[in-house]
Amino acid sequence: MTNASVSFAPAVSAPATPTLLPTGLRDALPPEAEHQAACVADLLRGFAAEGYERVEPPLVEFEDSLLADADTSVARQTFRLMDPVSQRMMGVRPDITIQVARIATSRLAHRPRPLRLAYAGDVLRVKGNQLQPQRQFTQVGVELIGAASVAADVEVIRCALDGLSRLGVAGLTVDLTVAALVPQLFDLYGLPTAQRATVRDALDRKDGAAAAEQAGPLADLLTGLLAATGPARAALMLLTSLDLPDAVQPLRRDLTEVAEALLHQVPQVGLTVDPIEGRGFEYHTGVGFTLFARQVRGELGRGGRYQAGVDPVEASTGVTLFMDAILPAVPVPAPRQRLFLPAGTPVDVGRSARADGWVTIAGLDPKEAAETSAKRLNCQAIYRDGQIVELKERA
């Protein structure tokens, strides 16, 4: 008797303040909920057509696997639950990427590489903030596991852009970064630890003078990198002219090659580069990226290259799309036409009308006049005397 062991009571007495949900949590109502589901399905359909197969990890896991190697800000944003079965702590996922990488490197370790996986689901976070008060998000994404090439980075970025374009999001732009560059330069030039935070902070504010002041022998290079920021063609030219140490040449080469491929493959998309940006990319080992649209506040998605698994480590690239930011930029389709079927209409009439694309609304009360019911229920047509008759606004 599946699900029958506990009787879940549909009887509901609304509490005193029935609409009061916790801050940052909300109900999606019609037509928004359907719109979001349709957009998510459309994105996944596109990813599936490029070989990204869907996985669906659980909402909660043991915290040690959910937060494996995650930084402390992630751990702080994770709701904990005591598992009465194992007596161990579980966490409600604050992100899905980590779960997908776990699946790829464990249960799907035997599958040939590169492995393409897709996902969609909700995540929960302990607190919102002023810019982003929501605490539950829908995330959609892909991970391309076991391919260490520029082609992999480009595929993931283009896939995400194609998906957003298909939804109708206009004015797409991509910002490329290589978060590992600055820390590697700090190491190569032996910048004292005490100064690193100050310089990093100045770079984050794009304050070149303050950064140079504290950066010692790195001053010129950092000033040059700060200048090599902005629209891709000009910035790449400046970046190419910089005299970078050999050790970081691969990062510059990857950034340049990814940018050039995108300029070629998706010429309609605005492309910027920012070789010093690092915030939110702390774990990225190669090219990272953020997706924007000109009319939308905030990021539509982000991703980049990272290492999945241990022994073996697998070079991987992924992207996460944030549906709450994307949805306002997607045109909502016109509502479908509704046909009222007066009480007692044979079921086959309804089946046939639905096959023709109608939304049918069945009358349940034979005592109410059919046309009154139809208008009250927002129908544009009514089934009468064996025919579908359009309803006039004012009869």
Add this chain to the structure above:
Amino acid sequence: MTNASVSFAPAVSAPATPTLLPTGLRDALPPEAEHQAACVADLLRGFAAEGYERVEPPLVEFEDSLLADADTSVARQTFRLMDPVSQRMMGVRPDITIQVARIATSRLAHRPRPLRLAYAGDVLRVKGNQLQPQRQFTQVGVELIGAASVAADVEVIRCALDGLSRLGVAGLTVDLTVAALVPQLFDLYGLPTAQRATVRDALDRKDGAAAAEQAGPLADLLTGLLAATGPARAALMLLTSLDLPDAVQPLRRDLTEVAEALLHQVPQVGLTVDPIEGRGFEYHTGVGFTLFARQVRGELGRGGRYQAGVDPVEASTGVTLFMDAILPAVPVPAPRQRLFLPAGTPVDVGRSARADGWVTIAGLDPKEAAETSAKRLNCQAIYRDGQIVELKERA
């Protein structure tokens, strides 16, 4: 900077036992995850075509609204979380019906009745049991709010059956019940409280002799009701012949009328009635039902008539479908054909192949022989010299 305040680290080191999820929680892998999503989408598409509009309540709510009037077994099955924002307890939903009824009677109180709502989502429960070890389920359902008629009950049951048929579930059966009948008889005949549990227990075991022994003046009636159980036509005839008190005539009438309408509208579906069944229907005020398929262990879904809201109370009918029980009964579609695009294939070739229905798999490594890559990645065709060429199993 949407979502940017916290950097969610995609860097993952698999923990020591990476596949060890908590008991009752699992990863859905390819192709299962996509199959489930497609089935859910198909069900919701069918419901939408009959006017059921989707809502999406949050995963967690304050426990007092989530568990409003829920019985203690529901409360015991609910994971609790402390909300650091409000310092109040929240619960992870163990069921979605209660949330949808909350939405209907609060935020959508202004919408005309009857109100048709649909939902799909995951629920979490504290513990599984031997028969049902899972602790996370996907539920899909509809609620028809504000219609107190047999036509409403029939619509919801038929909608669910049509949805399951469309998925390809064969051998569907419905078991109808009226859980309020026996308690009302207990009251009408003044059965002492002490005996009620014993009688109820005997009825649940279908032990007529034991029930009659303790039921005093109700003995004959309960024996008659026990006999009126089974395939609908014969059982309804027996039920009609019973001399029931006037107060419970409406329950018998509703059960009979729902059964007759289903025999007429979905004649291919097996129909049984069980007028004494009450387990899992404690809150149902009229006809309740359970959906089965002949080849499937356990229930595919259940639902029935209940009261939503307070002041005003709204007569409502709903159904919940259990995807974990349904999926094994749904034929899995054949996998789509995969076309390998050697590294460097122009992006437009891929776009055009996907528009023709291919799943394209892009080669990322120009050093690997294209045909080797294609076979390794399970492709049935390869793009070569401007053409799509089928790959032989053994070239």
